[in-house]
Structure formats: structure tokens, C-alpha cells
Amino acid sequence: MKTRHFLAASVAALVAGPAMAQQTVTWWDFLAGGDGVRMKALIEEFNEEHPDIQIEGTTLEWGVPFYTKVRTAAAVGQGPDVMTYHLSRLPLGLEEGVLTPITAEDMEAAGLSEGDFFESSLNAAKGPDGTLYAVPFDIHSIVLYYNKSLLEGTDFLDDNGELTGIESLEDFEAALAAVQENGSSAPVSYATGDDGGVYRVFYTLLQQQGGELISEDGEVLPGDSVEKAETAIATMTKWFEEGWQPEQALYEASVALFTSGKSGFHMNGVWEVPTMIDLAESGELGFEWGAVEVPQLMDEQTTWADSHAFAIPVQGDGEMDAEKREAVMTVIGWMNEHSLDWAGAGHIPAYKPVAESAEFQEMEPNATYSSLADNASYDPRSEIAGVASPAYDAAVNIIAPAIHGYMSPEEAVEQIKGELSRAMN
Incomplete structure (x- = not known):
């Protein structure tokens, strides 16, 4: 019986032809x-x-x-x-x-x-x-994480415990002042001493004004983008001067300020969501949190993004x-x-059949901030922009010192134009 089965299998294999390599x-x-x-x-x-x-x-x-x-x-x-x-x-x-x-x-x-x-x-x-x-494969951006405990009793938390009422820069700064009054020692944390953290916040504020870092023909900060870049840096500098953001915080320190309950808000990539979820599930976070698309602080609703x-x-x-x-x-x-x-x-x-699926729509907080996929501002189409590029170098070498008071926004923008223009050649 076994012999007949073996022979039959051998014949079938010959008929089917060789297996695919x-x-x-x-x-x-x-x-x-x-x-x-x-x-x-x-x-x-x-x-x-x-x-x-x-x-x-x-x-x-x-x-x-x-x-x-x-x-x-x-x-x-x-x-x-x-x-x-x-x-x-x-x-x-x-x-x-x-x-x-x-x-x-x-x-x-x-x-x-x-x-x-x-x-x-x-x-x-x-x-x-x-x-x-x-x-x-994906769209990843910075989002605004928030500490619900530090927002309790303010105008910026609705009856469901969700962030509300931030529709302008003035609103956001009022929220920073409110969480500071509630005991936050660093109302908004981000990596103020790292290239990525500084660049992504700066680029978001620049893009929200309709500014360009590098034009399609390779000009650095063309037209009125100079003034818009100065406004972005001046805004970040004000957050430092008011004591709202940490001084020269490296990436890990900026995250720790939020997870330890010292920051009311945290601007960082969506990639830190698993950190928040894991800490919350283990009971180590100590407060309820949420994450939303970075609000419209300037003229347009958009946020730095990459894929x-x-x-x-x-x-x-x-x-x-x-x-x-x-x-x-x-x-x-x-x-x-x-x-x-x-x-x-x-x-x-980035694949819409998955992003629009019922399973993803139930995934939080991803579904809450997924609207940013339609409002994403990618880096300039330039060989000197993007991750680990001269544009990121300019953020840590020029913008970071400026937002800590070591040079004026005008001086910083002049240096950015010079550095990036030279990098083009």
C-alpha cells in the first residue's frame, strides 16, 4: 500500500513539473x-x-x-x-x-x-x-501630547476629558500659562537641544504661515519667508523666555519631562505613542493623556511630516x-x-484601505490625529533637506542657540540662509 502511494506521489510530482525556485x-x-x-x-x-x-x-x-x-x-x-x-x-x-x-x-x-x-x-x-x-508605508508626524491632570479646571479640557479651545497661537500660549499655574514646571516639552525636535517645531510654524524653507528652484527662504522664519524662531524664543519650554533638552529628557508629569504638553513624533501606552498600562504614567494633531497656531492647518x-x-x-x-x-x-x-x-x-478601515478607526489615539495625513507638510524637495541633512544641522547649530537667547531671530535667519545656500554648492 505504501509503495503504491509513493509511486502515485512521484508520478503526480512529475506531471506538475519542477517546484518553483x-x-x-x-x-x-x-x-x-x-x-x-x-x-x-x-x-x-x-x-x-x-x-x-x-x-x-x-x-x-x-x-x-x-x-x-x-x-x-x-x-x-x-x-x-x-x-x-x-x-x-x-x-x-x-x-x-x-x-x-x-x-x-x-x-x-x-x-x-x-x-x-x-x-x-x-x-x-x-x-x-x-x-x-x-x-x-506610513505617514509619521509630530503631534501634541497633553496631560489631562494638568489641564483640569482650565478652559482647555471638555466634559469628556478631551483637549479643546486651542485654535490660535494666543489660545495655545494661554493654555501653557494655565498648566504652568497648575504646577507644570515645563508647560511644553520638546527636544530643544536636538536637531530633530527643533527642526520639526520650527518647520511646522514656518509652514503654518505659508513659508518656504527652500523653493523648487533652490532658493533658501525666498521672498517673505525670511520674515516668517523670524516669526517662527521668535515664537519658540518666547516660549523659552516665559519659562514654558525646557532649556537645551535632549530627546530623552524632553520625553521624561512629559512622562514624569512635569509637562502639560509635549511635541514629539507619533512614534512615542507606544511609550505612553506601555507606561499607562503598567501604572507608571500617573496621569491620563491624549494626543491630537498639532493645532492651527498660525495661518494654515499643517504639520511637519515624513514617511x-x-x-x-x-x-x-x-x-x-x-x-x-x-x-x-x-x-x-x-x-x-x-x-x-x-x-x-x-x-x-499610508495605504488608505487600512487607514480607512474600521480596525484603524478604533485605534486610539491614532484615529484622533489621523486627519494630519491630509494636512502633512513634507520637507522641501531638496538634496540638503530631510532627516540627517544640512537643514537638520542648521536647526541644532543655529536655531537652537537662537531660541535660548544667544542670537536674535534676525541673526539666526541670516545664518540659515548663508549655511544652506553654501550647502547647495
């Missing part, structure tokens, strides 16, 4: 902490579901080291098959020639279409001629074969379809 997809990312844990879990789940496609993942150091390694590896054809990529760094990637176009056939292989993504993230994933060079995306680097002088590329696009499509798990890190899925 397994594709190994080499993957690079820069995701550490909670992001890294979630991504590794997604990779493991993908591998379990796809015996014919296996992801071999490597995590590299975030920032300049990652993008430098991508550039050198792609040039000699020793880079990954797919990699995570900040859309704010896309202009530099295009200048360096390390990214391959994502074609309509690629998107079809992934089971995706351009209409599946928020317009803000999709536009940031395209080159100047409209060619797609990356597939967005993690997936990109396919050039392969030196060669080209990726068709079967490997189809496997890579299968990975990218699957990741977007499963981005609800990624949203657990605080992010907003």
Missing part, C-alpha cells in the same frame, strides 16, 4: 526600538506565509550611516533588493542615482495602485517628472531579474496590506 529577498532597514520589534515580527509573519519567498533582514544604523552605506553598496551592486527609505531623503537619492523607478507593472505585481495612497505621501515618493521611486517607504536600489551596472523583482513587489504589497500592525507604533498607514 525559492526567492531570497535581501532587506535593509534602519528601524530600532519599538519600530524594529514590529518590523521584525512582520518579516517573520511574511516568511511563514510565503515558503517560496524568504526575507533576509538586516538593520543598519539610522541616519547618515544608513544612506552612506546604501550609496556605496548600490554603486557596486552589493546593496539590498529592497530597503526602507525616508521620503524626505528621496531628492538626495535621486541626485546620487541610487533609486530605481517603480513602474505600473511593479505596482500591479504588488497588488497596489497609486490611488491606494494618501496624495501627500504619494507626491513625496515621486521625482520632479512624476516618476514613482518608492512605495509609501517610511520601500525603495529598490540600483544593482550596480546590472539589473534585478524579473522573478526577483516580482518577489520584492510581493513583499512591498504584503507589508502595506498588513500595515495595521505597523500602526501600533503610532504611525498612520
Whole structure:
């Protein structure tokens, strides 16, 4: 009996033909902490579901080291098959020639279409001629975290315990004064001594005035953007002079000021949502909290934002074969379809079928601030902007000293124009 079964199985295998060769997809990312844990879990789940496609993942150091390694590896054809990529760094990637176009056939292989993504993230994933060079995975931005305990008895907490009444800069500053009166020693904390914290708040205030950091033709602070940049820096300086924001706070210290109950508000990325949730669930937070889109403090409702995306680097002088590329696009499509798990890190899925799903709409506080996806202000389309760029260097080297009183807003803006203009050359 066993012999007959064996022979039958052998004949069936011959009729079916040879098994499809397994594709190994080499993957690079820069995701550490909670992001890294979630991504590794997604990779493991993908591998379990796809015996014919296996992801071999490597995590590299975030920032300049990652993008430098991508550039050198792609040039000699020793880079990954797919990699995570900040859309704010896309202009530099295009200048360096390390990214391959994502074609309509690629998107079809992934089971995706351009209409599946928020317009803000999709536009940031395209080159100047409209060619797609990356597939967005999320939209991440700064949000306004708030301490409900320090807002009790003020005009800024409604009957449901939700933030209310902040519709202008004057309203926000009144709220800062109110939480200060309620015992807050640092009414609004953000990383006032770090490049990212300073840049993101500054850029949000600049964009809310309709200002430009770098124009499409490469001019730094064109037209009346000089005055708008001065206003942004003057606003941040006032928060320091009034004792509302911490002095030279590094990233970890700015978070600790909020989680310890000393700050009424905290401006930071959505990626700190898991920190707040974990501390609240363990009983270590000590107060109720919430998070909302950064309110409209100036003329327009918008907030600094960026996206993690997936990109396919050039392969030196060669080209990726068709079967490997189809496997890579299968990975990218699957990741977007499963981005609800990624949203657990605080992010907003860039893939609208997930962002608009009932499951995501029940995810808090993500659903509360998800409106920012339509109001996102991405970094200028310039090779000197984006994460770990000269624009971020200017934030920590020029804007940070200015908001602590070491130079005037006018002097700071003059230095920014000079530094970034020189970086263009």
C-alpha cells in the first residue's frame, strides 16, 4: 500500500513539473526600538506565509550611516533588493542615482495602485517628472501630547476629558500659562537641544504661515519667508523666555519631562505613542493623556511630516531579474496590506484601505490625529533637506542657540540662509 502511494506521489510530482525556485529577498532597514520589534515580527509573519519567498533582514544604523552605506553598496551592486527609505531623503537619492523607478507593472505585481495612497505621501515618493521611486508605508508626524491632570479646571479640557479651545497661537500660549499655574514646571516639552525636535517645531510654524524653507528652484527662504522664519524662531524664543519650554533638552529628557508629569504638553513624533501606552498600562504614567494633531497656531492647518517607504536600489551596472523583482513587489504589497500592525507604533498607514478601515478607526489615539495625513507638510524637495541633512544641522547649530537667547531671530535667519545656500554648492 505504501509503495503504491509513493509511486502515485512521484508520478503526480512529475506531471506538475519542477517546484518553483525559492526567492531570497535581501532587506535593509534602519528601524530600532519599538519600530524594529514590529518590523521584525512582520518579516517573520511574511516568511511563514510565503515558503517560496524568504526575507533576509538586516538593520543598519539610522541616519547618515544608513544612506552612506546604501550609496556605496548600490554603486557596486552589493546593496539590498529592497530597503526602507525616508521620503524626505528621496531628492538626495535621486541626485546620487541610487533609486530605481517603480513602474505600473511593479505596482500591479504588488497588488497596489497609486490611488491606494494618501496624495501627500504619494507626491513625496515621486521625482520632479512624476516618476514613482518608492512605495509609501506610513505617514509619521509630530503631534501634541497633553496631560489631562494638568489641564483640569482650565478652559482647555471638555466634559469628556478631551483637549479643546486651542485654535490660535494666543489660545495655545494661554493654555501653557494655565498648566504652568497648575504646577507644570515645563508647560511644553520638546527636544530643544536636538536637531530633530527643533527642526520639526520650527518647520511646522514656518509652514503654518505659508513659508518656504527652500523653493523648487533652490532658493533658501525666498521672498517673505525670511520674515516668517523670524516669526517662527521668535515664537519658540518666547516660549523659552516665559519659562514654558525646557532649556537645551535632549530627546530623552524632553520625553521624561512629559512622562514624569512635569509637562502639560509635549511635541514629539507619533512614534512615542507606544511609550505612553506601555507606561499607562503598567501604572507608571500617573496621569491620563491624549494626543491630537498639532493645532492651527498660525495661518494654515499643517504639520511637519515624513514617511517610511520601500525603495529598490540600483544593482550596480546590472539589473534585478524579473522573478526577483516580482518577489520584492510581493513583499512591498504584503507589508502595506498588513500595515495595521505597523500602526501600533503610532504611525498612520499610508495605504488608505487600512487607514480607512474600521480596525484603524478604533485605534486610539491614532484615529484622533489621523486627519494630519491630509494636512502633512513634507520637507522641501531638496538634496540638503530631510532627516540627517544640512537643514537638520542648521536647526541644532543655529536655531537652537537662537531660541535660548544667544542670537536674535534676525541673526539666526541670516545664518540659515548663508549655511544652506553654501550647502547647495
